[in-house]
Amino acid sequence: MTSSVRAANAATRDEFAERLLKGSVRKSYAPVVDIDWDAPLDPDKFYLPPKTVSLYGTLLWDSMTRAQQIELSRQELVNTLSAGIWFENILNQALLRKMMHQDPTARATHYELTELGDETRHMVMFGRAIEKVDAKPVRPRLYQRMIINALPFAFRGSLLWVAALIGEEIFDSLQRQMMDDPELQPMIQRLMRIHVTEEARHIQFARDGLRKRTPTMPWITRAWVGNLNGVGGLFFRFLFTNKVQYHRVGLDARAARAMARASTHRHETQIAGFAPLGAFLEEVGLMGPIARRLWRRTGFLPAAARRGTGAPTDAGTGAEPDDDVYDGAAALQIADQEHPVRVRLTGHLDPIDGRYHWRGTILDAPNLVSIGPVRLGIESRCVDARITERTAQGSYSIVGVGAPPFALPNVEVTVVE
Template identity: 55%
Template sequence: MGDHATSAPAATAHAAHESFAQRLLTGSVKKSYDPVVDLDWDAPLDPDKLFLPPEVISLYGTPLWDAMTPEQRRELSREELANVLSVGIWFENLLNRLLLRELMAGDPTSRHAHYTLTEMGDECRHMMMFGKLIDRIGARPYWPNRFERWTISGLQLVLRGSMVWVGALVGEEIFDAIQRRTLDDPDLQPLVARAMRIHVTEEARHIGFARDALAHRVPTMSRAELHYTRLCVAVAAPLFVYLMTNWHMYARAGVEHGRAARRLARANPHSRRALGLGAANLGAFLDKQGLIGPIGTRIWRRRGLL
């Protein structure tokens, strides 16, 4: 009787987990995109419009920004977009590797596995869309330096179990919140706004999937896994935010003293507020799951993420 009492809630939770994955599969059939055909890559770029909204550009509100001409601001927005898209490509590359590894231990007949494969297909198309967009706006991708490449590759070794889903949420939710501020901006390049709308639509399903998977796992965590997850949460979001400001993008945009510009951007209260807004929903969700902890709270607050 004790075994039955223990297994019944687990069976109910598993059924709900599978039902949610099936709804996501159905949503993917109804609304998915192919960036090759769903974006007009031949449409001309507007010579007067920015590539990111001013309020999400890292130097917005600083004396350096105020001294810039419209042309300099446009060029900085182009390079910042190229950097954001490059970070997105690295992240989605890493996420697909993690998801593929998870499938090795999963049930290939489950709806959860089927949606995992669907999400991987989405991410492959997103990487191609980001690469095409970088090329179309006349920019070059930003490559991680040697230390960052080692860090990104090393994450495959430490992001396991619950941390796969925490890592997915950190990359997806902060990026998603920034993108949502581009959707209806009349001063933004139409091609950029369209690409961001496609990504936001499909990422909404990915975020829901990761949240469901993490919430499903939390009740079964051992104390050791809980502490490990809290430690990883403490550093994951600050690491992702760190990658969003690359000193090379200031140099390419013609801003003198790129490293000094990066320091200014990282201390910029406007930039910190924009990233904080991006992390707000994620922080609330992780806190509800008991996954931030006191160390994470201090680090996230210091970085302006709470």
């Protein structure tokens, strides 16, 4: 009986992974071309929406000039992106160790490999963003690096998926709330949209893994995982109020951290960010009493509430491996008219559908551009393409399947139509 249930679950897991793999083919981003890294930053815009900066709503925040507030938002962004790099490093290591014991032909394994690629590109994107805003990354100390290197050995089974959700879903929820803020730097808006789009599938995959595991989970495992996850609250409280970000702005770091941790507005922001994950942990029975107490004490659950609020949300979309990049002139054909433009493009031969997928950004598109089919030409090559969206930076995303309009040096491409 047990083996038949597990077999059914395994088949369902592969079916779920297959759907996510198809989503990866349909929708993907390559940050090296999908973000206009050359666009200037607006000196009067924030790097995080003001309401999400840790000191917002405090007397200290009100006493700061707008320039100081923007600088604090810059340092808090860098702190968050740096932590994202280290967390995704941990997740990738844990996934690689997990896959050593799996069937390499299983769709679930294939999706985990796809997720590895997504996370690797996110680390590059975060690093490029830190460089773009002209800041120094917040590097972990020696003892923190030792913990980072040890955690992949501990993240196994259900604990891996809970850790993945803690590391991804809180950020995802907060980013969804703030990525359309008009006071936010367009480059950061674009980064957040890419990250939210691709992380959505990772969250679905982790949630699906837990939903399939919890019904047959031994009580000791349930108690262990259901209470240990509360440590995530301690981590995020440390991260969101890291003294480094206050010190870099010239504030009294200890006093600023204490004020941020006592801020009612900050608690409300954290509660909103944790709500979807809290509701899901309650749903699958993995919100133990110790975990609930820790999440509440660190400001991620309402003080008077016993259970997480909010509704679980699942969304999904995709990612791709990077290759060589074409950055230069092109001709955009709309109807019967041809317009000179500058593009940044890349592509890859997808192992899932066997077709060549290319995508990128039109950096100086004419005003009459709209979402829909177009043709793009580079020198003697002209191919069908599709404009998919207008970005917050004012550029346009363009995608195509089949022979690309650009020739990659020293790369032979066989296109399967």
